[in-house]
Amino acid sequence: MEPRVVFNEDVCKGCGLCVSVCPKNIISLADYLNGKGYRPATVLEQDKCISCQSCAIICPDQVISVYRPERKKKSAS
Amino acid sequence: MGKVLMKGNEVIAEAAVHAGCKYLFSYPITPQSELVAYMAKRLPEVGGLFLQAESEVAAINMVYGAASAGVRVMTSSSSPGVSLKQEGISYLVGSELPAVVVNIMRGGPGLGSIQPAQSDYFQATKGGGHGDYQIPVYAPATLQEIVDLMRDAFNLADRYRTPVYILGDGMLGQMMEPVEFKEVVNEELPPKDWATTATRGDGGPKLTNSLFLDPAELEEHNNHLQAKYAKIKEAEVRYESYLLDDADYVIVAYGTVSRIAKNAIKEARNQGIKVGMIRPITLWPFPEQPFIETRDRVKGYLTVEMSAGQMVEDVRLAVEGRKPVFFYGRTGGMVPGQEEILEKIIEMAGGEQ
Amino acid sequence: MELVFEKTKGLRDKTTHYCPGCTHGIIHRLVAEVMEEMGILEDTVGVASVGCSVLSYEYFNCDMTQAAHGRAPAVATGLKRVLPEGRFVFTYQGDGDLASIGTAEIVHAAARGENITVIFVNNAIYGMTGGQMAPTSLLGQKTATSPFGRDAGLQGSPIRISEMLATLDGAAYITRVSSHDVPNIIKAKKAIRKAFETQKKGLGFSLVEILSTCPTNWGLDPLESLHWVRDNMVPVFQLGVYKDVEEGK
Numbered sequence: 001m002e003p004r005v006v007f008n009e010d011v012c013k014g015c016g017l018c019v020s021v022c023p024k025n026i027i028s029l030a031d032y033l034n035g036k037g038y039r040p041a042t043v044l045e046q047d048k049c050i051s052c053q054s055c056a057i058i059c060p061d062q063v064i065s066v067y068r069p070e071r072k073k074k075s076a077s
Numbered sequence: 078m079g080k081v082l083m084k085g086n087e088v089i090a091e092a093a094v095h096a097g098c099k100y101l102f103s104y105p106i107t108p109q110s111e112l113v114a115y116m117a118k119r120l121p122e123v124g125g126l127f128l129q130a131e132s133e134v135a136a137i138n139m140v141y142g143a144a145s146a147g148v149r150v151m152t153s154s155s156s157p158g159v160s161l162k163q164e165g166i167s168y169l170v171g172s173e174l175p176a177v178v179v180n181i182m183r184g185g186p187g188l189g190s191i192q193p194a195q196s197d198y199f200q201a202t203k204g205g206g207h208g209d210y211q212i213p214v215y216a217p218a219t220l221q222e223i224v225d226l227m228r229d230a231f232n233l234a235d236r237y238r239t240p241v242y243i244l245g246d247g248m249l250g251q252m253m254e255p256v257e258f259k260e261v262v263n264e265e266l267p268p269k270d271w272a273t274t275a276t277r278g279d280g281g282p283k284l285t286n287s288l289f290l291d292p293a294e295l296e297e298h299n300n301h302l303q304a305k306y307a308k309i310k311e312a313e314v315r316y317e318s319y320l321l322d323d324a325d326y327v328i329v330a331y332g333t334v335s336r337i338a339k340n341a342i343k344e345a346r347n348q349g350i351k352v353g354m355i356r357p358i359t360l361w362p363f364p365e366q367p368f369i370e371t372r373d374r375v376k377g378y379l380t381v382e383m384s385a386g387q388m389v390e391d392v393r394l395a396v397e398g399r400k401p402v403f404f405y406g407r408t409g410g411m412v413p414g415q416e417e418i419l420e421k422i423i424e425m426a427g428g429e430q
Numbered sequence: 431m432e433l434v435f436e437k438t439k440g441l442r443d444k445t446t447h448y449c450p451g452c453t454h455g456i457i458h459r460l461v462a463e464v465m466e467e468m469g470i471l472e473d474t475v476g477v478a479s480v481g482c483s484v485l486s487y488e489y490f491n492c493d494m495t496q497a498a499h500g501r502a503p504a505v506a507t508g509l510k511r512v513l514p515e516g517r518f519v520f521t522y523q524g525d526g527d528l529a530s531i532g533t534a535e536i537v538h539a540a541a542r543g544e545n546i547t548v549i550f551v552n553n554a555i556y557g558m559t560g561g562q563m564a565p566t567s568l569l570g571q572k573t574a575t576s577p578f579g580r581d582a583g584l585q586g587s588p589i590r591i592s593e594m595l596a597t598l599d600g601a602a603y604i605t606r607v608s609s610h611d612v613p614n615i616i617k618a619k620k621a622i623r624k625a626f627e628t629q630k631k632g633l634g635f636s637l638v639e640i641l642s643t644c645p646t647n648w649g650l651d652p653l654e655s656l657h658w659v660r661d662n663m664v665p666v667f668q669l670g671v672y673k674d675v676e677e678g679k
Contacts, residue, residue: 002431015451015645015652021612038450054612056435060455061446066435100512126511130504131538138501138535142508145495146475150512168498273493273509275517277472284487286478286496 004049004067005056007041012063014038018055024048027055080255085245086111088220088256089179090119092227093151095258098177099125100150102139104132106158107191108247109181113153133158137165137178144174145285147272149231153179155247156189156197160205166240167206170302171287173271175234177227178212179243181250182383184410192410193247195332198387201242202361209299211306213313214242214360216331220254226358232264233313237305238271244360246383248333248412309362316364317356320346324353326425327371329380329392331357334413338381341418350426360388368395379403379425381418383411401425440466442491451652453609453642454482454551458489460619461522461549464626465492474518475509477502479532481524482557490522497521500532503539506546518629520547525566526556529589533565536595536637543600543634547625550591552606553642554663561647565589568666573647588666592639596672602634604673608641610659614669633675641667 012034018041019027026048029039041063043049051068083091090112093101101116116127130136136152143150154162159180169176182197184190199205201214213233215226223245230241273283289295317335320342321327330338335356342352353375355367368378377400380389389404396402405421407413440462448454465471471492478487480499487494497505502521510519528536528550539546555573556562563576566588570579592606603625607618618640625636641663643655650658671679 004431011445013450017451017652017656020653020656051434053435057612057615058456060448060450060452060459062437062441062455062459064435065433065437067431068434070432100508102508128507128511128542131534134501135504135507135535135538138498138504139508139511141497141501142477142495142505142510143512144508145505146509146512148512150508164498165501172496273475273495274513275473275475275493282491283493284495286487286494288484288496 001046002067003046004051005043005046006065007043008063009034009040009042011061012038012040013061014040015060016041017058017060018064021054021058023052023054024050080257082253082255083220084111084251084253085220085223086181086250087115088223089153089227089243089245090115091258092224093177094119094123095224095261096149096228096231097261097263098149098151098231099123100143100148101127101152102130102136102143102150103127103153104130104136104158106155108183108250109153109155109179112179112250133161134165137162140176141165141169141172141174144169144176145172145273147269147274149235151177151179153181155181155183156185156194159197159200163200163206166212167208167210168287169240170210170212171208172285173238174240174285175238176240177230177234177243178240179245182244182246184408190410191247193249193333193412194383194408194410195246195334196384196387196408197244198360198382198384201244202363202391210302211361212240212242213309213362214244216244216358216360217249218332218335218356220249220252220256224256224258228261232266235266237309239305244332246332247410313359314362314364314366315358316367317358318367319354319356321353321355321367321371323351324371325351325376326422327375327378328352328354328418328422329378329388330354330382331360331388334381334383337413337415338418340415341422344415344419345422350422352422357388363391363395365395368392372396372399375400377401377403377425379405379421381413382406383413384408438463438466440471440491441489444488446489447485448482449646451643451645451655452482456609456615457549457551457618457640457642458486460615460622461520462490464619464623467623468626468630470518470626473516474520475513477506477509477519477521479521479523479527481527483522483524483551484558486522500527500530501535502527503532503535503544503546503548507539507542507544510544510546518547518626520549522549523551524557525550525552525554525564529565529591536591537598540595540598540601540635540637543602545629545632545634547629548637549622550637550639551642552639552667553644555644555647557644557647568662590667592637592672595637600635601637601673602675603628603636605671606639606641606667606669608659608664608669609643610641610656639667
């Protein structure tokens with residue numbers, strides 16, 4: 001399962017804002033520390049992600065990239 | 078172009094235009110307001126702009142912005158206004174931005190008066206703002222000299238990436254004299270590839286800035302600035318020697334006071350007292366050489382200023398105690414008369430004659 | 431998989447010094463995204479002010495200059511007046527810089543109708559110097575220099591910059607937005623885009639005031655800070671468009 005949302009854990013400051021806005025409540029702060037001593041945000045259940053980008057929009061540190069499955073091209077009518 | 082009779086303040090303006098300056102950001106203040114009014118009409122004629130700022134603080138920061146974009150730019154004011162510009166000038170120094178700052182000095186301190194004075198010497202030469210820095214200071218004595226020095230001021234500012242002062246006084250600004258604007262051959266200057274003109278087509282983002290939070294970096298930056306000042310000191314000192322060869326006594330004076338002193342010197346020589354004059358044209362770097370050449374053979378120095386005594390300290394430093402250094406000054410906008418200066422010369426000469 | 435959200439080229443790859451959860455980071459991204467989307471990153475010169483965002487010149491991926499405290503609008507004026515046509519100039523200022531020491535400069539830049547864009551980040555406090563009261567601090571707000579809560583009789587009341595500047599004819603687009611939740615961040619980006627478009631059309635002075643947080647000096651965690659903006663700042667600093675010459679407002 002390709003991830004829908006990717007966190008650049010090294011730059012995350014563990015502020016938790018993404019955790020608070022995810023409509024699916026699937027973001028959590030890891031139980032390990034990144035290089036700067038912050039608990040980076042992470043998603044375990046990638047399949048529940050709906051690529052709504054809320055987490056990326058509220059992230060103050062450009063940590064999050066969001067992917068969406070290509071929509072099947074509508075057949076040429 | 079031939080000679081034309083003009084008022085000092087307007088000569089400063091026209092000289093700047095001739096030196097390729099297209100932008101002036103200033104605030105009205107007596108006794109330099111004619112300069113601003115002249116430029117309001119003149120600069121649009123050369124595709125330039127005069128913008129009146131809401132204060133001298135804003136004006137110097139507009140200069141900072143324009144200089145950051147790499148254009149020739151100046152600001153003009155008088156003593157109280159120049160005080161307001163000190164922080165901005167320190168930023169120009171720290172960010173290594175070229176600009177010309179004109180101060181038509183008037184009586185101080187405080188609101189002071191509107192008559193001529195030279196009481197901003199310390200402010201200009203000892204750094205009126207914060208941090209270790211020096212600013213080249215040109216002090217013209219005649220309107221023609223304004224024309225010549227203005228070109229040098231802009232070239233020097235660009236060559237060394239530094240603000241440069243033109244220090245005049247209210248008399249210089251208000252008097253009228255014939256001047257000639259000879260065609261200016263602009264010196265070959267390094268390209269301003271550091272300027273923030275947006276990066277389209279010229280490489281990565283550029284930055285003009287004076288913030289160095291890492292002290293080691295700021296020290297390195299300071300060393301770089303001090304090396305610059307050493308080069309300026311070595312190459313850019315200007316002064317006039319007047320009747321020094323046979324002089325027993327030397328007057329030290331700059332700007333309009335030096336012209337009054339010349340009359341006193343003529344009269345003193347008529348009375349048998351051989352007096353000469355050292356006239357600093359750059360107040361910084363201060364001309365030490367003429368003092369080194371005379372301090373062992375002359376009997377004394379008389380510094381004359383329209384202040385309570387500021388340049389006299391640099392004279393004492395240059396004379397290094399070899400000979401007595403006397404001082405005569407008028408403050409508040411009072412101008413020393415040649416009879417008073419003559420009296421002081423006679424006094425200095427111990428009433429020999 | 432289609433990439434639908436990635437880091438903007440308008441920001442450099444340097445992690446910011448801002449505190450965790452500080453909305454400066456979000457606002458930086460919005461400005462950077464707008465510049466990237468308008469294709470003007472190579473035509474813009476930004477003016478960094480003094481405050482937490484002084485180091486914005488290390489983050490924005492365009493030419494920058496750093497202005498003395500409060501003087502960014504004057505520096506921007508100097509830049510814009512001498513740069514050739516088609517160049518953009520913006521300032522990025524906090525409330526201490528713009529609404530306190532720099533009030534004269536911002537008022538007169540607006541009054542002159544300078545064709546620049548001002549990003550005004552209002553977080554009701556001085557951040558970098560450690561949480562002092564700002565002209566935008568709310569009544570009753572406890573800060574390092576209003577330890578008993580700001581008192582109108584002692585320290586005056588908050589200044590509403592957007593409303594004030596909107597009275598000036600030179601102002602073409604003045605709006606106040608907020609960064610306290612996703613919908614408002616999306617609106618803020620639209621406002622920033624419109625401000626830069628206003629500059630592009632040469633209509634005059636544009637300013638976007640963005641309510642912002644300061645978790646560290648407010649003594650709140652990042653999420654509580656967003657709520658504090660919503661519950662305390664928005665009622666005092668009403669969101670909305672205060673001037674829009676295009677809409678005849």
